[in-house]
Amino acid sequence: MYSLPAYGQMVADRARFDAYRSALERAISEDCLVADLGAGPGVFSLLAAKAGARKVFAVESDPSVEWLRSLAEENGCGQRIEVIRADSREVHLDQPVDVLVSDLRGVLPFFGQGLLSLIDARDRWLKPTGTLIARADTLWACPVTAPFWYRRQVGAFQPGALGQELGLELSILHRAASNHWCRADLEPEACRSPPEPLGRLDYLRLSTPHFEADAEWRLTGGTVHGLAVWFDAELDAETTISNRPSTSSPLYGQAFFPWSEPLEAREGQRLEVKFEARLVGEDYVFRWRARHLDRHGQTLAQQDQSTFFGAPLGLGDAQAARLGG
Ligand SMILES: C[S@@+](CC[C@H](N)C(=O)[O-])C[C@H]1O[C@@H](n2cnc3c(N)ncnc32)[C@H](O)[C@@H]1O
Known part of the structure; x- marks a missing residue:
């Protein structure tokens, strides 16, 4: 379980934030469906909605994702972000997505069950032609x-x-x-x-x-x-x-x-x-x-x-x- 200040440090890392923002902006077109795997308080979801996604599924097991309900309203995209508080491996999305974004790493990509969760979400949620951010x-x-x-x-x-x-x-x-x-x-x-x-x-x-x-x-x-x-x-x-x-x-x-x-x-x-x-x-x-x-x-x-x-x-x-x- 992460604290809100820990999520704050992730958001405050300029290089990381800018990189994810520009990758999302490039990947997202107007009719796009996006899944944010391990959304935390939902900054990637907000970026995806602002980039024009038709709908964003924000999936997060931590209670911090509850902040996103108010944040989405405040940022004028409450109708386009669906908050799903659950372990991703128990989540079924009724439509496959065009973009799957996540950062489940710790210091290394080998962190808890992050790689297993990513493999599972990619196989079940992402369209065969979809975009994975990060891709490698x-x-x-x-x-x-x-x-x-x-x-x-x-x-x-x-x-x-x-x-x-x-x-x-x-x-x-x-x-x-x-x-x-x-x-x-x-x-x-x-x-x-x-x-x-x-x-x-x-x-x-x-x-x-x-x-x-x-x-x-x-x-x-x-x-x-x-x-x-x-x-x-x-x-x-x-x-x-x-x-x-x-x-x-x-x-x-x-x-x-x-x-x-x-x-x-x-x-x-x-x-x-x-x-x-x-x-x-x-x-x-x-x-x-x-x-x-x-x-x-x-x-x-x-x-x-x-x-x-x-x-x-x-x-x-x-x-x-x-x-x-
Ligand atoms: C490194 S944080 C990233 C938070 C946010 N996406 C960001 O980049 O600022 C990873 C998040 O993924 C969540 N997470 C990891 N595995 C998950 C899973 N299988 N289902 C739902 N959430 C998961 C953790 O609870 C944590 O909040």
Whole structure:
């Protein structure tokens, strides 16, 4: 459940707002039917109505969508916006739509059951010739030097931190904390190599919420604290937004996946990574495995991390049962 100020931050992100507005204006003609999936308080629905849509179905499970009833009246489009407060997967629209707009992402497109909801709405609501906004996300990744985010994520339990100074043995928590990812705000200088694409989610064709990719980088020297992952979104053929390091869109940030031990890299060494995002029930289990290689291809270090290992034992057991593991 989002708070109204959280929705406010989404609306206040100028790059994102302008990009969705112009993609909607290009896609919508007068006779158009639009579905706004995950409408929140309904800003995309208002934009679609203002762009001339004949009717907009604003579908949202959160109570915040109730604001849209008054907002639609205030904006002179009360007759053209139908508010549907429900989980989209339980909603049947009596006519297929020309445009389906949504932003169900978190920091990454792998957020709760968003991809499942999008696949379902696309298959049941959108005309075969209809327009999907956004139509694709390309995932990017890069090894990064990120001492601030690393300290914030795992520093409290590291050897030499306060707990150990006071005689406590906290290495179990150090291992577990390094199996958690976080939202970070990184600068391009954090990158220890040019970013590599992990893959493209083509929303017109996507059929699974799961994702896995391999990537490899030639490193510049320095400490590598973990992997940064972000996306470039294609809203339509002309409009893109991105949450790459140092972007003008501050809303999403980047996803930072720490190593359990930072790597000391020398110029010319390589890093191979296998990245997985697997939807398990309501949420994603991420796994990020790394192999650090010298110039001759000899393995210097390996790490195998997963949010699964970051859960306390009891919860891990429950997830393992669901995974069949
Ligand atoms: C990131 S917010 C976007 C809100 C708004 N569209 C905007 O861009 O400002 C995503 C919204 O999607 C809603 N949502 C996610 N999955 C949904 C589903 N299956 N059915 C209805 N609403 C959903 C969430 O409750 C949340 O309000």
